[in-house]
Amino acid sequence: MAFKARGWRPPPPPLLLLLLWVTGQAAPVAGLGLGPDAELQIERRFVPDECPRTVRSGDFVRYHYVGTFPDGQKFDSSYDRDSTFNVYVGKGQLIVGMCVGEKRIITIPPFLAYGEDGDGKDIPGQASLVFDVALLDLHNPKDGISIENKVVPENCERRSQSGDFLRYHYNGTLLDGSFFDSSYSRNRTFDTYIGQGYVIPGMDEGLLGVCIGEKRRIVVPPHLGYGEEGRGNIPGSAVLVFDIHVIDFHNPSDSISITSHYKPPDCSVLSKKGDYLKYHYNASLLDGTLLDSTWNLGKTYNIVLGSGQVVLGMDMGLREMCVGEKRTVIIPPHLGYGEAGVDGEVPGSAVLVFDIELLELVVGLPEGYMFIWNDEVSPNLFEEIDKDGDGEVLLKEFSEYIHAQVASGKGKLAPGFDAEMIVKNMFTNQDRNGDGKVTAEEFKLKDQEAKHDEL
Ligand SMILES: [Ca+2]
Numbered sequence: 356m357a358f359k360a361r362g363w364r365p366p367p368p369p370l371l372l373l374l375l376w377v378t379g380q381a382a383p384v385a386g387l388g389l390g391p392d393a394e395l396q397i398e399r400r401f402v403p404d405e406c407p408r409t410v411r412s413g414d415f416v417r418y419h420y421v422g423t424f425p426d427g428q429k430f431d432s433s434y435d436r437d438s439t440f441n442v443y444v445g446k447g448q449l450i451v452g453m454c455v456g457e458k459r460i461i462t463i464p465p466f467l468a469y470g471e472d473g474d475g476k477d478i479p480g481q482a483s484l485v486f487d488v489a490l491l492d493l494h495n496p497k498d499g500i501s502i503e504n505k506v507v508p509e510n511c512e513r514r515s516q517s518g519d520f521l522r523y524h525y526n527g528t529l530l531d532g533s534f535f536d537s538s539y540s541r542n543r544t545f546d547t548y549i550g551q552g553y554v555i556p557g558m559d560e561g562l563l564g565v566c567i568g569e570k571r572r573i574v575v576p577p578h579l580g581y582g583e584e585g586r587g588n589i590p591g592s593a594v595l596v597f598d599i600h601v602i603d604f605h606n607p608s609d610s611i612s613i614t615s616h617y618k619p620p621d622c623s624v625l626s627k628k629g630d631y632l633k634y635h636y637n638a639s640l641l642d643g644t645l646l647d648s649t650w651n652l653g654k655t656y657n658i659v660l661g662s663g664q665v666v667l668g669m670d671m672g673l674r675e676m677c678v679g680e681k682r683t684v685i686i687p688p689h690l691g692y693g694e695a696g697v698d699g700e701v702p703g704s705a706v707l708v709f710d711i712e713l714l715e716l717v718v719g720l721p722e723g724y725m726f727i728w729n730d731e732v733s734p735n736l737f738e739e740i741d742k743d744g745d746g747e748v749l750l751k752e753f754s755e756y757i758h759a760q761v762a763s764g765k766g767k768l769a770p771g772f773d774a775e776m777i778v779k780n781m782f783t784n785q786d787r788n789g790d791g792k793v794t795a796e797e798f799k800l801k802d803q804e805a806k807h808d809e810l
């Protein structure tokens with residue numbers, strides 16, 4: 356038989372499909388001039404509706420097959436080995452023109468297979484072979500990633516760059532649609548720096564240039580994915596399809612961003628460190644998820660600016676704001692709740708959006724003071740405080756005196772703090788020996804002793 360070259364040995368059955376060449380895609384393939392009993396037949400049993408690409412010479416394919424004789428008796432199956440047959444495709448081979456998802460039945464006459472003698476093992480002489488082939492995967496070693504199905508939000512002020520930290524959801528499938536992983540099933544985003552080699556090269560590239568809120572499909576060939584080895588339930592040499600949804604991203608060098616939406620006509624008194632502020636806010640994520648709202652609670656949030664009562668980004672975002680002003684403050688996680696977030700409330704590494712309205716501002720005292728005099732200080736201060744004139748000031752005397760000064764407008768306590776705590780601290784500072792009484796010697800004005808805090 357001329358077909359068999361000298362030294363020719365039968366190839367293993369799955370490879371046979373690829374060693375046989377066809378002249379075109381029409382099926383059955385006729386006109387080989389060897390008679391009606393010797394036709395090679397290709398039946399396209401199933402062709403998917405979507406077929407963006409077909410197998411070409413030079414591609415790498417993964418397919419399953421079942422090999423039977425015409426009477427249906429099986430002689431080989433990749434399914435039995437639970438492993439696809441993976442191979443490069445040469446020019447004009449039988450699998451050329453197939454789509455991923457396509458199923459073909461290819462009937463090979465004996466003279467194109469193992470001829471009169473069979474393979475000496477499973478395949479007898481004069482046997483026609485019927486291969487039921489399903490193409491699962493297809494790529495070319497020259498492929499880069501491809502980006503498809505982009506849905507980009509209308510407002511996209513910024514696109515991700517190398518070095519940004521991105522939070523996104525994804526569904527991961529293979530080209531044949533089989534699922535391998537999803538962030539949704541873990542109910543938390545996948546968070547990573549991009550462009551820095553923390554993820555597979557295909558994703559590192561595919562996540563560049565995205566907008567917050569964008570959806571896209573990133574198709575990653577195996578050499579930019581998990582290679583010939585695969586990983587977990589990802590088979591070797593598999594093309595990966597990631598459908599992603601970008602929740603947010605930021606750069607570690609980002610500061611907060613402030614957008615003022617409304618300023619009242621008189622916006623001259625601006626908030627500063629030490630001021631007591633009452634404000635409303637909505638806190639949300641960049642994808643619009645509402646986290647918290649004081650409007651819903653029906654009461655303002657009250658803080659002393661610069662005293663560490665809110666996260667740093669919020670403290671920054673509330674500065675130089677006047678009563679009645681409305682602004683949006685965007686806070687990156689390193690100025691918010693960090694990588695940890697707040698359990699059950701704020702996701703880790705989340706960028707936060709605060710819509711703020713300042714309702715009230717009580718001007719604070721100069722830095723370092725918890726109490727100041729509005730008027731001149733009485734020259735007989737100790738004697739005035741020591742009401743019973745026994746030469747010692749007790750906490751009760753001290754407290755009554757300070758409150759009386761505040762009530763009459765002669766003195767002022769720092770706003771936003773517990774007045775009793777301030778008074779007690781002031782008293783303790785004066786009581787140098789800690790015996791619960793302040794003597795005339797212990798009593799000093801702040802001006803007389805630079806380091807001391809109050810009075
Ligand atoms: Ca006394």
Ligand SMILES: [Ca+2]
Pocket residue numbers: 785786787788789790791792793794797
């Ligand atoms: Ca004392």
